Structures are given as C-alpha cells and as structure tokens.
Amino acid sequence: MRPLLRPLALVVVTLLVTSSLLASCVPATNRASWRIFPLQRRQPHDGLAVVNQPDGFGVHLWLETDTRQRGVCRPRWLPDPPRLFNGNGSAPFSSGLATRQEFFEVVARGDVRRALQRELEALCQARAPRSRWEWTDPPRRADQVKQESFPMLQEEDLLPDPNEVRAREEALEQGAGAEAPAPSAAPEAAP
Numbered sequence: 001m002r003p004l005l006r007p008l009a010l011v012v013v014t015l016l017v018t019s020s021l022l023a024s025c026v027p028a029t030n031r032a033s034w035r036i037f038p039l040q041r042r043q044p045h046d047g048l049a050v051v052n053q054p055d056g057f058g059v060h061l062w063l064e065t066d067t068r069q070r071g072v073c074r075p076r077w078l079p080d081p082p083r084l085f086n087g088n089g090s091a092p093f094s095s096g097l098a099t100r101q102e103f104f105e106v107v108a109r110g111d112v113r114r115a116l117q118r119e120l121e122a123l124c125q126a127r128a129p130r131s132r133w134e135w136t137d138p139p140r141r142a143d144q145v146k147q148e149s150f151p152m153l154q155e156e157d158l159l160p161d162p163n164e165v166r167a168r169e170e171a172l173e174q175g176a177g178a179e180a181p182a183p184s185a186a187p188e189a190a191p
Contacts, residue, residue, distance in 0.1 A: 116138065
C-alpha cells in the first residue's frame with residue numbers, strides 16, 4: 001500500500017499546481033476580485049459592496065437593524081440586494097436587483113460575514129447606542145428567509161384624492177364668500 005501512496009501524492013500535487021497555474025492565466029476582467037468594502041446608502045455602515053462577478057459587478061448589501069426587542073440590536077436581513085456596478089472602479093454604484101441566490105452565495109463566505117458583522121455592529125452602535133449588540137447569521141437558503149412584517153399604513157397616512165381636495169377647497173372658498181358681510185356702498189356719516 002505504501003509504495004502506491006508516493007506516486008498518488010505526486011499526481012495530486014501536480015494536478016493542484018497545474019490547476020492553480022491555469023487559473024492564474026485567466027485575465028483579471030474574467031474573474032471576480034471578491035473586493036469587499038462599505039458602500040453607504042444614507043448613513044455610515046448601512047451598506048456593504050461585494051464584487052462577486054467579473055468586470056466589477058456584484059451585490060450591494062443593504063444593512064438594516066432590528067431593535068424590536070427592547071435593549072437589543074441585531075441585524076435585519078434583506079436578501080434581495082441591488083446589483084453593484086463598477087465595484088473595482090473609483091465610483092461604484094448600485095441599481096436594479098441581483099438574485100436572491102447570489103445573496104446566499106455571497107453571505108456563505110466567511111470574509112463577507114466578518115465584514116457584515118463589523119458594519120452591522122457599528123450601525124447598531126450609531127442607531128441604538130444603549131442597546132446590546134447581538135449577531136444573528138444571515139439566511140443561506142430560501143427556506144431560512146423570514147418575511148418581515150412592517151407596520152401597515154393606516155388610512156390617515158394615505159394621501160387623499162386630489163380631486164376631492166380641490167372640491168373641498170372650492171366649497172370652502174364659496175362658503176367663506178357667502179358668510180362674509182357684504183361691503184356697504186357708502187360709509188355712514190358720523191352724527
């Protein structure tokens with residue numbers, strides 16, 4: 001058995017070296033750089049860019065916090081990220097929508113999860129400084145995604161019909177004109 005191990009090990013090492021050499025021959029534009037960096041949306045630490053495709057394409061993970069439990073701040077996962085453009089350039093931006101499967105592939109990487117944890121902890125510190133930070137892992141499969149329920153809009157939160165508003169305004173203008181005393185034609189003389 002031992003005489004066979006040495007040639008087998010040599011074959012495995014040769015295959016590994018050959019595959020790594022072939023992979024290094026692929027132009028940089030044809031492979032993902034896996035660059036990970038903060039990409040702010042509205043405030044510091046509320047976005048993370050991950051270049052997971054060639055030519056600087058990737059995902060822009062929007063970071064949100066969950067403070068529903070009093071005294072605790074944890075991540076709120078949004079598994080439908082926007083598409084990242086120009087991720088290897090000087091002015092990255094996001095637009096449109098990447099796939100949910102891409103989100104799962106990106107958050108499966110340890111380096112991405114470490115960056116997420118760092119950014120989300122800083123975001124929690126900024127939004128809820130008195131709350132305790134609690135990390136929860138991102139969903140890695142579709143069956144782990146929890147549908148978030150956001151407060152429903154109440155009727156008073158909705159804008160009224162513009163035609164109805166205009167009709168009310170006209171009615172008020174006409175009603176105000178009827179109630180005002182009519183000006184007299186000549187001023188009364190003082191006795």
